[in-house]
Amino acid sequence: MKISGWGRYPVVDAQVAYPKTPGGLDDALRACPEGAIARGLGRSYGDSSLGGNMISTRWLDHMLAFDEETGLLHCEAGVTLNGILEVFAPRGWFLPVTPGTRFVTVGGAIASDVHGKNHHVAGCFCDHVGFIDLALEPGRTLRCSPHENPELFRATCGGMGLTGIIRSASIRLKPVGSLLIDQVTYKSPNLRESLELFALHESSPYSVAWIDCISGGESLGRSLLMTGDHAPEGEPEKGSRTSRIDLPVDLPSALLNRYSIKAFNTLYYHRIRAKSVVSRLYYEPFFYPLDSIGGWNRMYGSNGFTQYQFVVPKEGGYPAMDAILKEIVASGRGSFLAVLKAFGRRNANLLSFPVEGFTLALDFKVEKELFPLLDRLDAMVLGYGGRLYLTKDSRMSAESFRRGYPDWERFQAVREAYGAKGRFISQQSKRVGLD
Amino acid sequence: MQNILIIGAASAIAEATARLFAAQGANMFLMARSQERLSGIAGDLKVRGAGSVRTASLDANDIDAHQAALDAAYTSMGRFDVVLVAYGTLGDQKKCEADPDEALRELQTNAMSTVSLLSRLANIMERQGSGTLAVISSVAGDRGRPANYVYGASKAAVTAFCEGLRSRLYRKGVHVLTVKPGMVDSPMTEGMELPAALLAKPEEVARDIVEAIRRKQDVLYTPWYWRFVMMGIIHLPVKVFKRLSL
Ligand SMILES: Cc1cc2nc3c(=O)[nH]c(=O)nc-3n(C[C@H](O)[C@H](O)[C@H](O)COP(=O)(O)OP(=O)(O)OC[C@H]3O[C@@H](n4cnc5c(N)ncnc54)[C@H](O)[C@@H]3O)c2cc1C
Ligand SMILES: NC(=O)c1ccc[n+]([C@@H]2O[C@H](COP(=O)([O-])OP(=O)(O)OC[C@H]3O[C@@H](n4cnc5c(N)ncnc54)[C@H](OP(=O)(O)O)[C@@H]3O)[C@@H](O)[C@H]2O)c1
Numbered sequence: 001m002k003i004s005g006w007g008r009y010p011v012v013d014a015q016v017a018y019p020k021t022p023g024g025l026d027d028a029l030r031a032c033p034e035g036a037i038a039r040g041l042g043r044s045y046g047d048s049s050l051g052g053n054m055i056s057t058r059w060l061d062h063m064l065a066f067d068e069e070t071g072l073l074h075c076e077a078g079v080t081l082n083g084i085l086e087v088f089a090p091r092g093w094f095l096p097v098t099p100g101t102r103f104v105t106v107g108g109a110i111a112s113d114v115h116g117k118n119h120h121v122a123g124c125f126c127d128h129v130g131f132i133d134l135a136l137e138p139g140r141t142l143r144c145s146p147h148e149n150p151e152l153f154r155a156t157c158g159g160m161g162l163t164g165i166i167r168s169a170s171i172r173l174k175p176v177g178s179l180l181i182d183q184v185t186y187k188s189p190n191l192r193e194s195l196e197l198f199a200l201h202e203s204s205p206y207s208v209a210w211i212d213c214i215s216g217g218e219s220l221g222r223s224l225l226m227t228g229d230h231a232p233e234g235e236p237e238k239g240s241r242t243s244r245i246d247l248p249v250d251l252p253s254a255l256l257n258r259y260s261i262k263a264f265n266t267l268y269y270h271r272i273r274a275k276s277v278v279s280r281l282y283y284e285p286f287f288y289p290l291d292s293i294g295g296w297n298r299m300y301g302s303n304g305f306t307q308y309q310f311v312v313p314k315e316g317g318y319p320a321m322d323a324i325l326k327e328i329v330a331s332g333r334g335s336f337l338a339v340l341k342a343f344g345r346r347n348a349n350l351l352s353f354p355v356e357g358f359t360l361a362l363d364f365k366v367e368k369e370l371f372p373l374l375d376r377l378d379a380m381v382l383g384y385g386g387r388l389y390l391t392k393d394s395r396m397s398a399e400s401f402r403r404g405y406p407d408w409e410r411f412q413a414v415r416e417a418y419g420a421k422g423r424f425i426s427q428q429s430k431r432v433g434l435d
Numbered sequence: 436m437q438n439i440l441i442i443g444a445a446s447a448i449a450e451a452t453a454r455l456f457a458a459q460g461a462n463m464f465l466m467a468r469s470q471e472r473l474s475g476i477a478g479d480l481k482v483r484g485a486g487s488v489r490t491a492s493l494d495a496n497d498i499d500a501h502q503a504a505l506d507a508a509y510t511s512m513g514r515f516d517v518v519l520v521a522y523g524t525l526g527d528q529k530k531c532e533a534d535p536d537e538a539l540r541e542l543q544t545n546a547m548s549t550v551s552l553l554s555r556l557a558n559i560m561e562r563q564g565s566g567t568l569a570v571i572s573s574v575a576g577d578r579g580r581p582a583n584y585v586y587g588a589s590k591a592a593v594t595a596f597c598e599g600l601r602s603r604l605y606r607k608g609v610h611v612l613t614v615k616p617g618m619v620d621s622p623m624t625e626g627m628e629l630p631a632a633l634l635a636k637p638e639e640v641a642r643d644i645v646e647a648i649r650r651k652q653d654v655l656y657t658p659w660y661w662r663f664v665m666m667g668i669i670h671l672p673v674k675v676f677k678r679l680s681l
Contacts, residue, residue, distance in 0.1 A: 001626075018625055020445075021471045059447070059622070062479035073482075087458065087483050 003054070006297050007045035009304030009366045009394060012427060014052055020059040022167060028055045029165070030138040037426040038161040040108030041080060043101055045307045046394025047427035048112070048160050055165060057107050063087070064168060071173040072130060077107030077166040084173070089283070093173040094230070096128035100339075102288050107166040112391035113158030113352040117206035117228070117287070120198075120344035124352055126157035130170035134163065136418055141167060155414040158352035160390050162411075162429050163420045180231035181206075181286040186276045191221020191325060195318055195358060198225070198342035205229045206286075209340040213362055216329045221321070223340060228286055236281050300365045306394050308334075308374060309353075309361035311343060312386035317358045320384035324377060328362070331373050338362030350407040350414070353389045361392065371395065390428065398433035408434070436486050437461045438512045442493070442552060443522025445472040447621035448571065451641035452519060457485035464508045466493040467522070495522050495548040505555050514563065517648055518556055520549060520570045524586075525623045531585040538585045545589035550596055557600055560609045567648050568604070569612040570597050574656065576615070577665045580681045601653060612647055613654045616640050617661035 004011040016039065017028040029036065036053035057078030064074040071093055073084065081095055082102040088094070099114040108114075110132065113124040122128075131145035134156055142164075144153035156163045186201075188194040194209055201207050204227035211223035290296060297305070312320040328334045339361045343354040364370050378400045381388065387404025388396050402408055412434065415421045425435055439456050441449050444465035453463060457480040465488065467473050473490040480488050489511055493504050509515065526541035553570065560566050575583055576590030594613055601611035618624060620634040635658045643657040656662035671679075 018622065020622065021469070021475060023471060062475045063482035064478055066482045075482075 003042075003050065004304065005042055005044050005046050005049060005394070007305050007307065007366070007394060008297060008300075008302075009306060010047055010050070010427070011304075012047070012050045012052075014050065014054045016054045016056055018056045018058055022060070025055065025060065025135060025165065025167065026138040029135065035423055035425040036165075037424060037429075038077075038107060038111070038165045040078065040105030040111075041103050043104045043108065044112065044391040045305075046392065047431070048391050048393070049108075050427045051425060057105055057165075060167070061105075071175060072170055073173055074130075074168060074170040075106060076168045077105060077110075079106050080104065081106070081109065084171075088173055089179055092175055092177075094176040094283075096172055096174050097122055097125045098287055099125075100288065101291055103291065106169055106171065107161075110157055110166055110169055111159060111161045112389075113347075113349055113354075114391070115341075115343070115354050117208045117341070119354055120202055120207070120342055121205055123344065123347055124158070124349070124354060125171075126349060126352070127347055128172045129157065130172060132156055132169045133167045135165040135167050136163075136420060137423060142418070151414050152418055154349050155351075155411050157347075157349040159349075159411065160351065160428065161426065162424050162434055163415055163418065164424060176230045177232040178230065178234060179283050180234060180236050180280055181228045181283050182231045183226055183228045183279050183281060183286060184276050185279075186225045186227070188221075188223050188225060190219065191322055192318060194221050194223040194225065194340065195321065195342070197223075198358075201225070201227045202342070207342070210337045211325075211340040211360070212336070213325070213328055213334040213338045214332075214336050216326065220329065221325055226286075230283075231280055234280065300363070303366045305363050305365050306370075306374075307361055307363050307392040308377065309359060309389040309392045310377070310381040310386050311353065311355055311357050311359040311389075312381060312384045313355060313357040314342075315357075316384060320380075320386065321358055321360070324360070324380050324384075327373075327377060327380065333364055333370060333373060335363040350411040351390065351405055353387065353391075355387075357386070359389075361389075390432075393428065396432065398431065401432035401434075437516040438464070438514050440464045440466070440508055440512065440515050440518045442466045442518070442520045443495070443571075444476060444490075445469060446521040446523070446571075447623075447637040448616065448619060448640050448644075449519060449521035450476055451637040452521075452644050453480055453485075454483055455641055455645045456517075457481075457483040460484055460486050462486040462512065463488045464512055465490045466504065466508070468492060468494050495552065496544055498548060498551050501548075501551050502555055505552070505559065509559055515556075515560060515566050517567045517569060518560070519644070520552060520556075520568070523571065523573075523623070525583070526586055528581075528583050528585060541585050542589045542592075545586065546592040549593050553596060553600060557604060557609075561604060561607045564608045567610040567612060567651070568597075568600070569614060569644060569648055571614045571616065572597065574615045574617050574661050574665050578668055578676070582681060610651050612644075612652060614640075614644055614647070615654065615656050615661065615665075617656070617658060617664070 002011050003014050019025040019028045032053040036055050037051040039049045039054045039056045060076045061078035062076045066073050081104055098116045109125045113126045115124050131143050133141055133143050135141050142149055186197055188197050206228040209223040209225040341359050343356055346355040382403045439461050443449055445467040463485050465473055470492050477488040477490050523545050531538035572593045573590040575587040576594040579587045597611050597613045618629055618634050619640055621637050640657045647655040
């Protein structure tokens with residue numbers, strides 16, 4: 001069948017197996033001696049989850065155990081973050097780390113070692129994983145954790161499915177006092193202030209900024225920074241659970257392209273007159289503004305789109321961001337808004353994306369003229385000592401990958417040692433030289 | 436808390452429905468063919484908040500086992516508040532045309548075994564004098580179409596059987612709900628090239644089922660628009676209908 005990632009580019013023809021039981025997963029592996037790749041909910045943008053043989057965890061979505069004392073949840077890899085929230089948020093437990101959509105699987109969250117708005121204080125998703133049960137070949141499953149098979153754990157967290165298929169994992173949920181978030185929005189007139197705002201608010205548990213990618217000159221890098229924390233208890237502002245289109249920050253960048261500069265200008269200069277605005281809202285619009293618009297990825301047309309996400313180190317972060325943003329603004333091709341975030345320290349996982357510094361993510365419609373621009377951006381990002389996020393990527397070269405991820409050789413050595421090489425391969429892994 | 440019996444508990448629609456009941460703290464008794472599936476589902480439902488979860492393996496085509504299996508479940512639960520009958524197979528129509536025995540096997544699984552289970556359940560529920568029997572039939576039972584008329588005929592039997600049963604049990608305080616899903620994205624339709632916009636998720640169908648049980652609805656089309664689609668199809672004159680290759 002024809003299948004793609006969230007960006008709808010590229011599209012591949014694949015055999016997809018949908019095992020229904022742990023034993024069925026062994027059968028599916030047995031049926032693909034030439035190699036396979038795990039598929040979760042397909043929210044990675046490019047070709048990370050694509051290959052000739054794909055094994056979907058769709059029906060491997062059972063919860064196995066929960067400890068009410070510690071918040072430790074053991075579940076199968078196909079359980080979604082949405083499923084966890086549905087069951088546990090009403091009981092006062094929350095995800096320790098969540099990406100900007102709740103429609104991802106636990107397996108996908110581990111394989112991309114995803115980050116959220118709290119990276120600077122809480123690290124990545126896998127920093128809250130107790131252990132992983134990993135299928136390496138039919139009939140062979142190993143448990144790995146920071147203490148047991150630690151090198152396999154460090155390779156599997158952020159390993160893009162290339163070390164095996166995660167059957168199940170344990171995650172430490174965190175207790176929260178309410179389902180509400182106290183949010184403060186700050187506006188910043190230029191890039192320097194935007195970056196400084198993150199430092200100023202580094203003690204806020206959650207922070208992220210929407211940054212203008214169209215305006216240059218004086219306004220280059222102007223943004224709105226949103227910080228948040230779980231409210232201890234209380235009521236939200238009226239209507240905040242369903243509010244969608246009234247706040248431009250709740251719009252996908254695709255829509256913003258159409259609404260063009262005017263929408264952001266209105267928000268920027270009129271809606272928020274003060275330097276900061278305080279509000280209390282449900283966690284859904286705070287964490288998942290795009291989830292309320294189903295299928296927004298179709299708005300870029302049939303050729304699809306790509307999300308370009310890079311990180312540059314904190315040291316020299318301003319000049320790097322300044323130069324790259326200027327290149328993007330000059331191209332006029334990027335989405336109107338991008339997401340800007342300051343990362344905290346990196347973890348020990350071999351291919352995890354975040355390093356201490358600044359990350360920017362923006363969408364580009366796929367068209368022929370786009371690729372030379374992205375190659376130029378790659379050169380700049382790598383030149384500043386940065387790297388690209390594999391789970392968003394569909395086109396980086398093997399050369400760029402190796403420069404950005406110097407631990408790739410150790411990663412390959414672990415795959416070799418556990419017999420994962422050649423057994424777990426994706427279209428992306430072949431492209432970046434991890435075959 | 437409600438006591439729920441599910442026959443065909445490994446069906447994607449049934450499992451999604453069971454999760455909603457689990458969130459309400461219901462006690463469950465699950466029957467399906469595969470013990471491996473049953474134990475995975477039972478463990479999951481417990482984490483999700485179900486009261487007690489018991490299981491028993493049952494092949495619906497093992498008619499001789501029906502009475503004992505139902506009696507054991509009834510004894511163990513003491514009362515059935517909701518019984519959901521969910522199993523089924525979407526047979527290969529072309530194979531049924533070539534091999535009449537295959538067609539009979541399809542009718543056996545989707546209709547005869549259901550008649551056996553529902554008859555026995557009806558007697559239990561009638562004695563009990565309360566509860567809901569929810570049975571998954573299909574929009575395919577509303578009209579025989581060349582693409583799947585063997586399956587359609589078996590579901591038509593289930594639909595008609597339930598309609599009569601509803602009137603019989605109505606006076607006894609027992610409610611019968613006939614569920615008619617449209618196209619659902621489940622293992623049953625895996626690998627079929629169906630228009631994505633018309634494929635409902637099992638979770639959506641499950642929400643409709645739970646709500647219809649709560650409201651004691653008689654017939655549920657799910658998702659809702661199938662009611663209108665089928666209204667149109669039912670009213671097409673035979674002369675026109677036979678020319679369509681639906
Ligand atoms: C709107 C939106 C917002 C997002 N926001 C963020 C964000 O804020 N931060 C962030 O970090 N990411 C973000 N992402 C990216 C997303 O979190 C990741 O791509 C995630 O990995 C997707 O999970 P999935 O279940 O859809 O996996 P898929 O996309 O299906 O697969 C992703 C990778 O995980 C592997 N994988 C999946 N399941 C398993 C398994 N069981 N065992 C082994 N490997 C497996 C696949 O092989 C593949 O390499 C966002 C994506 C979208 C669409
Ligand atoms: N999917 C659709 O588009 C659709 C549309 C309309 C109506 N329906 C009806 O909805 C119901 C649920 O189907 P689904 O969509 O959830 O598909 P599903 O996941 O494939 O479920 C069907 C289930 O029936 C079970 N089953 C088959 N033969 C059995 C037997 N002899 N004894 C016991 N169990 C048996 C299967 O068990 P195993 O796991 O052991 O194989 C399977 O779990 C069915 O009645 C189906 O006809 C489905």
